Amino acid sequence: MFAVIVKVQIKTQHREEFIEAMLADGRGSMQNEPGCLLFNIVEDHADPNLLHLYEVYASEQAFDLHKRSPHFQTWLEDTKDWLAAPLDIYTGNHLFPSDSVWKKQE
Numbered sequence: 001m002f003a004v005i006v007k008v009q010i011k012t013q014h015r016e017e018f019i020e021a022m023l024a025d026g027r028g029s030m031q032n033e034p035g036c037l038l039f040n041i042v043e044d045h046a047d048p049n050l051l052h053l054y055e056v057y058a059s060e061q062a063f064d065l066h067k068r069s070p071h072f073q074t075w076l077e078d079t080k081d082w083l084a085a086p087l088d089i090y091t092g093n094h095l096f097p098s099d100s101v102w103k104k105q106e
Contacts (some may be wrong), residue, residue, distance in 0.1 A: 004056075
């Protein structure tokens with residue numbers, strides 16, 4: 001499985017609209033992308049304008065499809081001026097749990 005971890009710092013004045021757009025992207029990923037198995041959005045305890053995304057895809061190719069999806073392209077365009085810092089993105093392959101236990105998040 002291919003994992004993506006993203007640190008997202010939001011401008012305070014755009015927090016509510018950013019979160020709405022983020023939720024729409026997460027829903028679009030889960031509903032429209034068979035290769036997206038997990039899409040978690042976590043609000044930081046110390047900073048409510050800091051989000052941590054944890055996404056799991058069946059493969060790196062599935063993540064590439066995600067980046068070209070209409071809902072992701074809309075999210076990129078809508079939120080580009082609402083970020084307080086560039087996205088901090090990390091990717092990797094799952095070591096645990098094994099690929100055989102993964103199923104699509106409901």
